[in-house]
Amino acid sequence: MKINNHLTKADLNVRSGIEQFRESPMEFYRRIGFFLLALVLGIAFTFPFYWLLKVALTWPSGSLYGGQPSLLIENPSLYNFVRVWYAIPFVTYLITSLIVTAIAIASQLLFCSLAAFGLTKDFYGKKYVWAYILSAMMIPFQTIFLPDYLVTQKLGLVNTYIGIAIVVSVSIVNILVLHDSFSSIPDSLAEAARLDGASELYILFGVYWPLSKPALATTTIFAFIFSWNSFLWPLVVVRDTQHTPLPLGLAEFQSQMSGDVALQYAFAIMVFIPLLIVFLLLQRQFIKSAVLGSMKS
Structure with a gap:
């Protein structure tokens, strides 16, 4: 029963x-x-x-508009990608973009974390600091790139990897992302670490960072996108092929190959692939950060 x-x-x-x-x-x-x-x-x-x-993927490119139109990819070929690889110093452009992007990511993770960590604390004039940071977001980069160039020139960083990456070494958006994540961490963890003799830097990198992996992944993605797609600043400070990043190389390639659309599209895809790879590697943490942010809001 x-x-x-x-x-x-x-x-x-x-x-x-x-x-x-x-x-x-x-x-x-x-x-x-x-x-x-x-x-x-x-x-x-x-x-x-x-x-x-x-x-x-269409070769020859003239066959794209000849014969019977079709939306399907028929007889795909990598010939256009091979032509781009050997027609220009693509490897040099790629290495430059990777170096500049790596510098930008490391700088943003460091500087944005320090700024966000400091802004989680209470201190005199905090609201004025926030007002200054938020007001800086309303200033277009095009209005300040000339003073930035003069400072970069005085420092001797024109036509260098650091000079290209210096304008994307800090991002207000990433400061906000990390600040939102750090603010959700209980102060009791930091107090316990201080009682054990931990320094503030250890609390940041040893306590806050391990608990903020989604925000760090989001910061990495944003820093990668900002640096990888940067065009105006490299156009101003770059002087030779060795320091030319991919977006600037793509613009030069389009002016040289204005009549061959297939080659231009192949180059654009080759520039886009690293962005896709980084997003796929960090998408889980990125989505988790977005979900946590929406739940907190």
């Missing part, structure tokens, strides 16, 4: 759960509508990237 009663209760629980999650016809149609809308928007956003890939 106990077994039968137990089974009966289980059946009732399952039935009540099914009734609870059973949707009305209007709710079902609403979900279908949202799904179809998301599908249409997804196709609209991804189709340009698909067409970019189709054109880059």
Whole structure:
């Protein structure tokens, strides 16, 4: 009898759960509508990237618009990518972008963490510091790049890797991201570390950093994007091919190969691939940071 009663209760629980999650016809149609809308928007956003890939994989490029039009990638070829690789010093551009981006990421992780850690504490004039930081976001970079260039020239950093990366060594956006993460960490952990004789730097890198991996991943992604896509500043400070990053090389390549769209698209894809790889490697932590931020809000 106990077994039968137990089974009966289980059946009732399952039935009540099914009734609870059973949707009305209007709710079902609403979900279908949202799904179809998301599908249409997804196709609209991804189709340009698909067409970019189709054109880059088409050889000869004249066959793209000849014969019967098709949306499918027929007889794909990597010849355009090989031509880009050997037609220009692509490896030199790539190495420059990697070095500059690595400097930018390391600088932002260090400086933005120090700034965010300091802003989590209470001190006199904190609100004025915040006002200064937030007001700086409203100043376009185009209005201050000339003073930045003069300072860089005085320091002897023109046409150097550090000179290219110096303007993206700090980001207000990443300061806000890290500050939001550090503020959620209980002060009791820092106090316990201080009682054990830990320095403030150890508290930051030994206590706060391990608990802020999603925010650090977000900072890395943003720093990578800011540095990798930088164009105006390298255009001002770069003087030779050895220090030319990929975006600047892409612009020069487009002016030289203005009649060959397939080569331009192939180059654009080769510039985009590292961004995609970094995002795929850090996407879990990035999404986790976004979810935690929305829950906190």
